[in-house]
Amino acid sequence: MTVVTGPVWWDGDMALDPDATLGEAGEFGLISQLVAQFGEALADDEHVLVGPGDDAAVLRIRHGHVVVSTDMVVEGRHFRRDWASAEDVGHRAAAQNLSDINAMGGTARHLTIGLAAPADLPVQWALDFARGFAAECATVGATVVGGDTTRADEIVIAVTVLGQCTVSPVLRSGARPGDVLALTGRQGWAAGGLAVLGRGFRSPRVLVEAYRRPEPPYAAGKEAAEAGATSLIDVSDGLLAEAAHLAEASGVAIDVRTGAFEVPEPLVAVGAALGADPMQFILAGGDDHALLATFPDTGSVPAGWQVVGDVREGEGVTVDGGAYDGPTGWTHF
Amino acid sequence: MTVVTGPVWWDGDMALDPDATLGEAGEFGLISQLVAQFGEALADDEHVLVGPGDDAAVLRIRHGHVVVSTDMVVEGRHFRRDWASAEDVGHRAAAQNLSDINAMGGTARHLTIGLAAPADLPVQWALDFARGFAAECATVGATVVGGDTTRADEIVIAVTVLGQCTVSPVLRSGARPGDVLALTGRQGWAAGGLAVLGRGFRSPRVLVEAYRRPEPPYAAGKEAAEAGATSLIDVSDGLLAEAAHLAEASGVAIDVRTGAFEVPEPLVAVGAALGADPMQFILAGGDDHALLATFPDTGSVPAGWQVVGDVREGEGVTVDGGAYDGPTGWTHF
Numbered sequence: 001m002t003v004v005t006g007p008v009w010w011d012g013d014m015a016l017d018p019d020a021t022l023g024e025a026g027e028f029g030l031i032s033q034l035v036a037q038f039g040e041a042l043a044d045d046e047h048v049l050v051g052p053g054d055d056a057a058v059l060r061i062r063h064g065h066v067v068v069s070t071d072m073v074v075e076g077r078h079f080r081r082d083w084a085s086a087e088d089v090g091h092r093a094a095a096q097n098l099s100d101i102n103a104m105g106g107t108a109r110h111l112t113i114g115l116a117a118p119a120d121l122p123v124q125w126a127l128d129f130a131r132g133f134a135a136e137c138a139t140v141g142a143t144v145v146g147g148d149t150t151r152a153d154e155i156v157i158a159v160t161v162l163g164q165c166t167v168s169p170v171l172r173s174g175a176r177p178g179d180v181l182a183l184t185g186r187q188g189w190a191a192g193g194l195a196v197l198g199r200g201f202r203s204p205r206v207l208v209e210a211y212r213r214p215e216p217p218y219a220a221g222k223e224a225a226e227a228g229a230t231s232l233i234d235v236s237d238g239l240l241a242e243a244a245h246l247a248e249a250s251g252v253a254i255d256v257r258t259g260a261f262e263v264p265e266p267l268v269a270v271g272a273a274l275g276a277d278p279m280q281f282i283l284a285g286g287d288d289h290a291l292l293a294t295f296p297d298t299g300s301v302p303a304g305w306q307v308v309g310d311v312r313e314g315e316g317v318t319v320d321g322g323a324y325d326g327p328t329g330w331t332h333f
Numbered sequence: 334m335t336v337v338t339g340p341v342w343w344d345g346d347m348a349l350d351p352d353a354t355l356g357e358a359g360e361f362g363l364i365s366q367l368v369a370q371f372g373e374a375l376a377d378d379e380h381v382l383v384g385p386g387d388d389a390a391v392l393r394i395r396h397g398h399v400v401v402s403t404d405m406v407v408e409g410r411h412f413r414r415d416w417a418s419a420e421d422v423g424h425r426a427a428a429q430n431l432s433d434i435n436a437m438g439g440t441a442r443h444l445t446i447g448l449a450a451p452a453d454l455p456v457q458w459a460l461d462f463a464r465g466f467a468a469e470c471a472t473v474g475a476t477v478v479g480g481d482t483t484r485a486d487e488i489v490i491a492v493t494v495l496g497q498c499t500v501s502p503v504l505r506s507g508a509r510p511g512d513v514l515a516l517t518g519r520q521g522w523a524a525g526g527l528a529v530l531g532r533g534f535r536s537p538r539v540l541v542e543a544y545r546r547p548e549p550p551y552a553a554g555k556e557a558a559e560a561g562a563t564s565l566i567d568v569s570d571g572l573l574a575e576a577a578h579l580a581e582a583s584g585v586a587i588d589v590r591t592g593a594f595e596v597p598e599p600l601v602a603v604g605a606a607l608g609a610d611p612m613q614f615i616l617a618g619g620d621d622h623a624l625l626a627t628f629p630d631t632g633s634v635p636a637g638w639q640v641v642g643d644v645r646e647g648e649g650v651t652v653d654g655g656a657y658d659g660p661t662g663w664t665h666f
């Protein structure tokens with residue numbers, strides 16, 4: 001295996017001080033330091049024939065199909081530097097992308113990162129971001145194989161993730177009337193944390209941490225595929241919004257039952273403190289990267305999943321059998 | 334083959350007027366229109382099992398290794414809307430990425446696009462961009478399989494390209510003393526066009542067009558690999574800068590001979606008009622996405638390549654055997 005790690009411009013003696021900016025480090029100084037964050041995992045990845053430092057990375061893909069997805073993260077829209085550390089942002093950006101492969105029933109393997117940032121961004125921010133990103137990838141055994149850096153007025157992070165499907169991928173379009181709707185993973189916690197931060201608070205800490213570092217159920221996508229899930233999606237933008245994607249792609253109606261959710265105690269507390277119905281965090285919250293799936297019957301729902309509704313003839317999403325006029329999720333424009 | 338093209342939210346009657354902004358179209362309106370730009374080519378691509386519209390695309394990769402590269406393009410830094418049409422920017426963004434696969438000796442197959450843009454950007458700009466992007470991809474038979482859109486203060490485009498190598502990829506690190514250095518493709522034309530635009534002129538038109546729509550030698554990378562090239566890179570940021578990358582990665586010195594270049598007439602004219610040495614456009618210009626390679630001897634250099642220097646013991650890049658103190662290329666911070 002040849003891992004091309006690119007020129008190393010800096011050694012200990014030459015390293016800039018911790019407050020150095022991207023502008024002071026320069027493009028190649030930045031890249032070599034970023035690559036160093038990813039290099040250790042790369043050295044152990046026998047599927048990477050050529051890593052960062054050449055015109056492109058080269059990957060060994062022996063069998064199965066390649067699954068690919070791209071997501072962007074923008075400062076001020078997807079994160080705030082005063083609400084989440086650079087390392088947190090790295091975890092979140094990785095989690096968001098790894099979750100897309102999870103939501104196909106695949107296994108995430110390799111990622112590239114595009115980082116556009118102002119010249120006055122501290123190098124340390126970029127390195128902390130990269131460390132968090134690499135740590136999140138390590139939880140599923142995925143590695144960063146390449147990327148690009150450039151200057152921009154605000155921080156824009158673009159991640160592409162490549163995965164493998166060794167079982168048939170589960171699409172959004174397979175739900176059929178009579179199926180049951182099931183959820184796995186935390187849901188509403190990140191939204192609760194975001195609501196808390198938006199009011200200037202830092203507790204309940206468990207919700208704030210859930211927002212800062214989601215814990216997606218990474219093993220559950222493949223399990224769902226193997227258990228015969230008929231459709232599958234991750235909850236990025238809101239549970240009802242994602243249910244609507246399933247319903248639309250499958251040409252069915254979906255009913256969500258609020259009574260099926262156990263409202264976690266921290267969400268009850270936040271609801272009381274903010275004068276909000278905690279069920280709203282669950283129904284409209286994203287960013288936990290829970291998985292939402294349909295299965296042919298309750299008997300095929302794997303352990304760890306909660307049945308939260310059912311699939312019917314028709315179109316659209318109802319809540320407890322009726323129309324729902326609260327927020328359903330997040331839109332980007 | 335199942336191509337999931339996602340929900341179509343608009344038909345002719347519902348379409349917004351041509352001046353509609355991204356904010357008015359909304360995320361899903363924008364996405365469905367963008368996907369329509371790419372859908373026709375996708376329908377013919379038997380390697381795409383799942384296209385845009387699900388959590389991830391699914392690609393059939395039967396043999397060979399997967400080559401992957403990511404590049405970003407930022408308004409005001411990589412393009413100006415008054416210097417290039419949206420369609421031109423699409424061509425350029427695609428060309429820049431396709432060229433990275435070319436520079437590995439591979440064949441570009443699939444791309445994803447991340448588009449971050451202000452809410453007041455006209456939808457028409459995004460659609461024209463997508464049309465130019467798709468047209469450039471079509472020249473090599475590659476298709477767009479997915480992406481993401483989000484809001485940002487400035488336009489940031491992140492492209493990831495996946496290709497296949499069916500011969501051993503050619504890295505930057507294989508040049509050996511005694512090799513010859515060779516170039517193929519236009520070089521200096523885009524830089525000449527950029528210089529002209531920077532002074533407020535629009536001619537020579539052939540240079541301005543070369544900047545707006547580069548014509549990379551897409552077939553040449555694989556030809557070079559098959560001809561036994563020992564190292565290979567594309568000229569994105571400047572010929573001498575890229576030669577320095579080859580020299581550093583290979584642990585060799587490279588000498589570039591200015592006498593080997595025939596200076597094209599339009600560059601002579603621009604040099605005279607701007608009081609510049611036209612050789613500077615050739616030595617420091619990027620954006621044409623010419624290919625620079627080393628071969629074991631002149632006999633192995635394929636037709637269409639020009640020998641422009643040689644590889645020696647040592648380190649660094651010299652011009653005509655001596656130090657060069659002019660600009661060597663573009664740096665991003």
